[in-house]
Amino acid sequence: MDAQQRTIAEECTAASEKDRMSFPQVLGALAGAGFEGYFADLRRTVKIYYLPDGESIEVATGGETPPVAEAFDSAAVGGAVRWAQAAEADYCYKGFCERIMAAGCMGYLVSLPGRRAVYFGRTGEMHVEHFPNR
Incomplete structure (x- = not known):
């Protein structure tokens, strides 16, 4: 992994959290830098970005988070995703994370x-969201 890829991963994390980049913009930046995806660990407050060759970088995310609810509510996770996709004026990434954590997403x-x-709960329940067609 080169320095530019590290910088892009760090910038995507910060820009998401400060609502300076939308999810599609983050995906474009990561794809352009050669990443194949990432894992957001909401309980540990980190994101791990992965390259196709297996290299990865872990980036700390912002501060304290609420506890993850015990029960997983797939419909509530889906509702939070729809809220994010609608790009309503009240949307913020922190609020999105709070909503999915309240719905049991870890x-x-x-x-x-x-x-x-793929969003998942404590006992392996999942909610899968396919990216909208371009």
């Missing part, structure tokens, strides 16, 4: 080649 995996995000 993390999510984003796959660029698979064009999907």
